[in-house]
Amino acid sequence: MCKPFLIDAHIHLDLYEMEEREKILQELDLYSVEALISVSFHLQSSKQNLAFANRDRRIKAAAGFHPEQELPSVREVDELLAYIQRNHEDLAAIGEVGLPYYKMKSDPSMVLTPYIELLERFIIESKLLDKPIILHGVYEHAPIICDLLEKHSVSKAHFHWFKGDKETIERMIRNGYYVSVTPDVLYEEEIQQLVRNYPIERLMVETDGPWRFGDVFQERMTHPGMMHRSIEKIAEIKGMSEAAVYKQMFWNTSEFYGI
Numbered sequence: 001m002c003k004p005f006l007i008d009a010h011i012h013l014d015l016y017e018m019e020e021r022e023k024i025l026q027e028l029d030l031y032s033v034e035a036l037i038s039v040s041f042h043l044q045s046s047k048q049n050l051a052f053a054n055r056d057r058r059i060k061a062a063a064g065f066h067p068e069q070e071l072p073s074v075r076e077v078d079e080l081l082a083y084i085q086r087n088h089e090d091l092a093a094i095g096e097v098g099l100p101y102y103k104m105k106s107d108p109s110m111v112l113t114p115y116i117e118l119l120e121r122f123i124i125e126s127k128l129l130d131k132p133i134i135l136h137g138v139y140e141h142a143p144i145i146c147d148l149l150e151k152h153s154v155s156k157a158h159f160h161w162f163k164g165d166k167e168t169i170e171r172m173i174r175n176g177y178y179v180s181v182t183p184d185v186l187y188e189e190e191i192q193q194l195v196r197n198y199p200i201e202r203l204m205v206e207t208d209g210p211w212r213f214g215d216v217f218q219e220r221m222t223h224p225g226m227m228h229r230s231i232e233k234i235a236e237i238k239g240m241s242e243a244a245v246y247k248q249m250f251w252n253t254s255e256f257y258g259i
Contacts, residue, residue, distance in 0.1 A: 004246035005034045006231070007253040008224040009180040010096075010134065010160040010206035013038040013059060014048040020210070020221055028058060031225035034250075035059070035259050037206075039096040039134055039160075041066040043080045050087060060092035060257060062134055064122060067100040071114055081125060088129045092257050095134025096160070097122040099141040116144060123148050132156045132256060138163045146171055158256065161208055163190055169197055178256055180204035183226045185233050187215040195237045200245070204253045205230045 013021060013036060028036075038053070039062045040046040046063035053061040063084050065072060072080070084094060097119055104110045126133040135157055137145040142164040149157050155176050162172075162179040172179070179198055182205075185191045195203065209222035217226060235245040253259070 004243065005032050005250055006205065006224070006227050006246070007035045007037070007250060007257075007259065008033060008207050008209075008227060009037050009158065009204040009253050009257075011036050011038055011209045011224065012041070012045075012211075013052055013209075014040070014045050016210050023221075024209075024223060025056060025058075028224065031223070031228070033058075033224040033227070035254075035257075036224065037062060037092055037134070037253075037257060039066075039093075040064050041069070041096070042072065043076065043083060046080065046083060050090060053090065060259060061090070062093040062095040063087070063091050064095040064097040064134065065118070066096050067098045067115055067119070067136055068103045069100075071118065077118065077121065081121065084125060085129070088131060091131065092259075093132040093134050093158070094122055094126045094129075095132075095158070096136050097133065098136030099144060101136075101138050101141045116148070119145065120148050120152075123152050123154055126156070127152050127154050132158060135159045139165070142168045143171070146175065146177075149177075150175070156256070158204070160206055162194065166197075169194065173197075173199060173202065176202065178202045178204055178252065180206040181230060181234070182206055182208050182211075183213050183217055183222075183230050184215075185230050185237075186217075192233070192237055195234055200238055200240070200248050201252065203234070203249065204256070205234070205249055 038049045049061040053059040157177045159179045205227045235242040
């Protein structure tokens with residue numbers, strides 16, 4: 001019996017080895033995965049993901065600059081924004097963008113201000129182009145991002161693999177932001193608590209592949225098929241039928257990204 005369809009709301013398809021990527025694409029129908037939102041690290045990554053999308057309609061590309069790396073030059077930022085403007089009709093979203101929480105943990109002397117300024121440029125662009133924005137923002141960085149979103153009246157925001165305090169979660173719920181959870185919902189209490197607290201109408205599932213997971217997924221290549229286990233766990237946490245969760249997750253993601 002075929003499982004209901006799913007959409008991977010956040011994957012780095014360009015970061016897989018070619019053989020792994022081909023395996024995933026060949027098996028999407030087998031695992032009832034209808035689409036992949038493939039997010040980008042920088043300009044070259046954005047170009048690669050859009051090229052994938054042009055070859056396979058199931059791939060939906062997002063263009064952006066991942067914050068957990070050195071800041072781009074002024075010229076690199078201008079080139080990326082110009083690329084987004086030229087190709088916005090073929091892009092599903094702007095992303096992945098955000099703030100460098102983990103990089104700052106390893107280097108507390110980092111100055112956050114230029115990253116905030118860069119993120120604000122992407123938020124403004126998402127507003128101008130009426131594109132969803134995919135955000136990397138956890139813990140104490142999340143309220144800063146919420147400030148920027150509110151400043152520019154941007155509500156079509158997706159916080160991927162979100163982690164944060166209760167007050168920020170309540171603020172995000174009030175603002176109608178979406179969050180997506182990875183397969184670690186099976187074994188991470190913090191993510192399970194997020195699922196308990198967040199409205200089912202604003203939840204999505206993702207893999208963040210090729211990032212690998214532990215527990216039952218130890219040593220396994222991250223594959224969109226893993227999201228079926230996430231659905232099982234979300235249904236258990238929410239006290240809902242799996243069929244209802246499948247339907248809601250698919251609706252949430254397809255509606256948010258216009259698929």
